[in-house]
Amino acid sequence: MTTDAETPRPITRIQREKQEVILEAALDVFSKFGFRGSTIDQIAEAAGMSKPNLLYYFKSKEDIHAPLLARILDTWLEPLREMDPKGDPLPEIQSYIRRKLEMSRDFPRESRLFANEMLRGAPGFYDILHTDLKDLVDEKVKIIRGWMAEGKIAKADPYHLIFSIWATTQHYADFDIQVKAVLGRERGGEGRFEDAARFLDQLFLHGLSPKK
């Protein structure tokens, strides 16, 4: 009892698996050196196959890169999408920060790939930023403005609030090396994410003003 029926264009199990292996290897390479700085040979070696063999599964370098990018922005914005207008404002924002921080912890390569793309000016990504991304942010900004109007949270520029959440959380993926270097051996372990979470909780809740 085979679950898959006979199709005229059968995508074999091997195809699916190898494509996954290649994308995984490509993520490793692209996230470090960016698109132009990465070579197909490099990716092929990381994927454990020859270059022509890799090119049998993906026609070009672009064809490997594109699906990685497409996949990322979507999952990247999921936490923001989940910010609930009906929830309690402060916990809602805290939860967003926590989720975003977890993504930096669990998917640092994806974060770095995204950063690399931004650094070179996000070619072929530009449109999505101005449409999908902007629309989503605009929508959430309205929600945040609502919360501010109700006095549930302090008034502040909601756009820059979102930027600051992106920045502080992604920093732990993109600048991981610097973070670990500065924290040193004792503080630089996996516990650094919990320290970061605690700090960010306080920062976004109360800032640095001393308690009275």
Place this chain on the structure above:
Amino acid sequence: MTTDAETPRPITRIQREKQEVILEAALDVFSKFGFRGSTIDQIAEAAGMSKPNLLYYFKSKEDIHAPLLARILDTWLEPLREMDPKGDPLPEIQSYIRRKLEMSRDFPRESRLFANEMLRGAPGFYDILHTDLKDLVDEKVKIIRGWMAEGKIAKADPYHLIFSIWATTQHYADFDIQVKAVLGRERGGEGRFEDAARFLDQLFLHGLSPKK
């Protein structure tokens, strides 16, 4: 007769000027595509000269890249160095944030070059991070801890405080394209840095808790 005392190496005016032109062009290119993603041809064209001519002034690609990096980390950390232990804590921190934000506004390419270097794992930069950088941060962390012990500012992890300042300010250089896309035409102008400064002032002072 070797006159090594008078003019051991006459560095001409042209040499200095052209080297500056090259470094300027290289900053443009390297900050976008990183070291591996940039080509000497690209830099030469941006500098308005032929590749062999450029290589007359810098022996190799590395020789163009290295001085750019060396120059950056130094100027980059200047604002942190200037944080005065004798000053008022909160204004001192606010001033640091403001300076750092101004650097993102005035030297975005330098910020992006640095980010590119972090993304690829900071090779040949690694030592400096663990020595010079870490020492400086450790020193400033002690100062901040002192302020916290005196009750001048709220208690929070000083390392992650510094990270959050780096992250939030550099974000406006490194993710400039995303920031401008999201802010749109009206809000995305040069005024965005003043909006950011205002927001960051509030964030680091009071966070988001509503006023009572």
Place this chain on the structure above:
DNA sequence: CTAGAATTTTTCCAATCGGTCAAAAAAATT
């Protein structure tokens, strides 16, 4: 087993890469 399809390897290619070298051109020095 055998035919046909799917996969892998070998070989190859034109373009680009970082970089060299000698000669020409331009400045500077005498």
Place this chain on the structure above:
DNA sequence: AATTTTTTTGACCGATTGGAAAAATTCTAG
């Protein structure tokens, strides 16, 4: 003006790049 030094150019080199073609292999269905 003659000479020396500095700067620029053009031609070139071996290595690497992204990618194509085709043969060789492996897999799969009948």
